[in-house]
Amino acid sequence: MTLDEALALDAADPLAHCRERFALPDGVIYLDGNSLGALPRAAAAAMADTVERQWGDDLIASWNKYDWIGAPQRLGDRIAPLIGAGKGEVLVGDSTSINLFKLLAAALAARPGRSTILSETGNFPTDLYIAQGLTGLTGATLRTVEADAVEGAIDGDTAVVMLTHVDYRGGRRHDMARLTAAAHAAGALMLWDLSHSAGAMAVDLRAAGADLAVGCGYKYLNGGPGAPAFLYVAERLQDQLASPLSGWLGHAEPFAFEPDYRPAPGIARFQAGTPSILAMAALEAGLATFDGVSMSDLEAKSRALSDLFIALVEERCPDLTLASPRGSRGSHLVFAHPHAFALMQALIGRGVIGDYREPDLVRFGFAPLYNSFADVWRAIAVMADLLTSRAYDQPHFRQRQRVT
Numbered sequence: 001m002t003l004d005e006a007l008a009l010d011a012a013d014p015l016a017h018c019r020e021r022f023a024l025p026d027g028v029i030y031l032d033g034n035s036l037g038a039l040p041r042a043a044a045a046a047m048a049d050t051v052e053r054q055w056g057d058d059l060i061a062s063w064n065k066y067d068w069i070g071a072p073q074r075l076g077d078r079i080a081p082l083i084g085a086g087k088g089e090v091l092v093g094d095s096t097s098i099n100l101f102k103l104l105a106a107a108l109a110a111r112p113g114r115s116t117i118l119s120e121t122g123n124f125p126t127d128l129y130i131a132q133g134l135t136g137l138t139g140a141t142l143r144t145v146e147a148d149a150v151e152g153a154i155d156g157d158t159a160v161v162m163l164t165h166v167d168y169r170g171g172r173r174h175d176m177a178r179l180t181a182a183a184h185a186a187g188a189l190m191l192w193d194l195s196h197s198a199g200a201m202a203v204d205l206r207a208a209g210a211d212l213a214v215g216c217g218y219k220y221l222n223g224g225p226g227a228p229a230f231l232y233v234a235e236r237l238q239d240q241l242a243s244p245l246s247g248w249l250g251h252a253e254p255f256a257f258e259p260d261y262r263p264a265p266g267i268a269r270f271q272a273g274t275p276s277i278l279a280m281a282a283l284e285a286g287l288a289t290f291d292g293v294s295m296s297d298l299e300a301k302s303r304a305l306s307d308l309f310i311a312l313v314e315e316r317c318p319d320l321t322l323a324s325p326r327g328s329r330g331s332h333l334v335f336a337h338p339h340a341f342a343l344m345q346a347l348i349g350r351g352v353i354g355d356y357r358e359p360d361l362v363r364f365g366f367a368p369l370y371n372s373f374a375d376v377w378r379a380i381a382v383m384a385d386l387l388t389s390r391a392y393d394q395p396h397f398r399q400r401q402r403v404t
């Protein structure tokens with residue numbers, strides 16, 4: 001493939017116009033949108049408006065005037081079509097970690113007599129840590145098995161199966177419908193972490209029959225650093241589940257200021273406290289970058305970009321070994337290299353931004369809204385040059401100040 005051929009693919013790409021929705025610096029090829037999404041062009045003005053006009057001029061009246069109070073559900077309804085959820089099934093707020101806590105605790109309480117949270121050994125650390133914290137509080141047990149063994153490990157003591165749909169490291173993608181059905185067949189609830197899926201592929205929670213889900217606002221949803229996360233509770237379960245963080249904004253009548261907690265009907269009961277409105281403004285600009293985008297186009301482009309990346313690595317960077325599955329996978333890839341850390345530092349020095357994962361992996365994410373086929377081609381050209389010249393093999397690239 002030549003650069004001209006990559007440019008021709010961009011010219012035929014139905015999502016090519018979306019790149020204009022982002023403020024990407026010149027000379028940078030950004031392949032880390034799976035860790036921190038790029039800045040939407042509209043975000044700075046949206047935040048300035050929220051600060052200056054709404055907060056500044058209208059002060060407390062803005063809770064109603066600009067529907068600050070409705071932001072968690074309004075933004076949830078914007079995320080819903082990206083993940084195959086319905087209106088009123090998604091709530092925005094808190095972090096992914098906190099939302100995991102809320103939903104895992106609710107799931108355990110909804111399955112009395114069962115005491116196991118089942119997950120996979122390689123799950124993202126916070127998912128496992130939150131489950132471990134809950135075992136101390138509830139007497140439940142966290143059981144982890146290898147990814148392939150999860151289905152066979154679901155049994156009559158399993159209260160909830162907690163899996164990350166797309167593995168943060170290798171990018172393996174679980175079969176959501178199949179595992180959800182297996183959990184249900186054993187009487188367990190199914191909780192999906194969509195942190196590495198939402199905004200990168202066509203997720204269909206409803207078609208899969210999923211019960212619960214959480215996900216991240218600052219990765220492919222482009223909500224900005226530390227953006228609020230989201231949670232999903234299937235409508236049929238909402239009134240059977242209770243949040244353990246029974247804060248006032250999840251109360252049926254927060255402004256009645258009653259002494260005793262009564263959960264709100266619907267998804268609102270999973271809200272704890274006051275949402276961060278400035279962070280919501282940035283996330284709303286992030287979600288607007290998906291306006292008019294078809295999820296099947298998004299998924300097709302993710303696949304085409306990553307397929308091209310693999311093909312070009314195999315052609316031009318033989319020192320790298322693919323460590324992601326070729327089959328069912330998400331929108332990022334990892335490759336093993338004995339000097340992975342130094343190689344990534346050298347790539348970043350040349351404007352190709354991916355990241356490093358222990359112990360020897362370079363990771364590249366493909367955000368279908370703003371990455372192009374030419375980005376892939378150019379990134380590979382830089383990497384091939386670094387590998388043949390061994391320019392990464394220098395002391396300053398090996399120094400580890402911080403590992404992100």
Ligand SMILES: *Cc1c(COP(=O)(O)O)cnc(C)c1O
Nearest residue numbers: 095096097124164168193195216
């Ligand atoms: C990024 C990510 C998180 C992030 O959790 P925070 O609470 O936002 O820090 C959680 N789970 C998975 C699988 C992730 O990829």
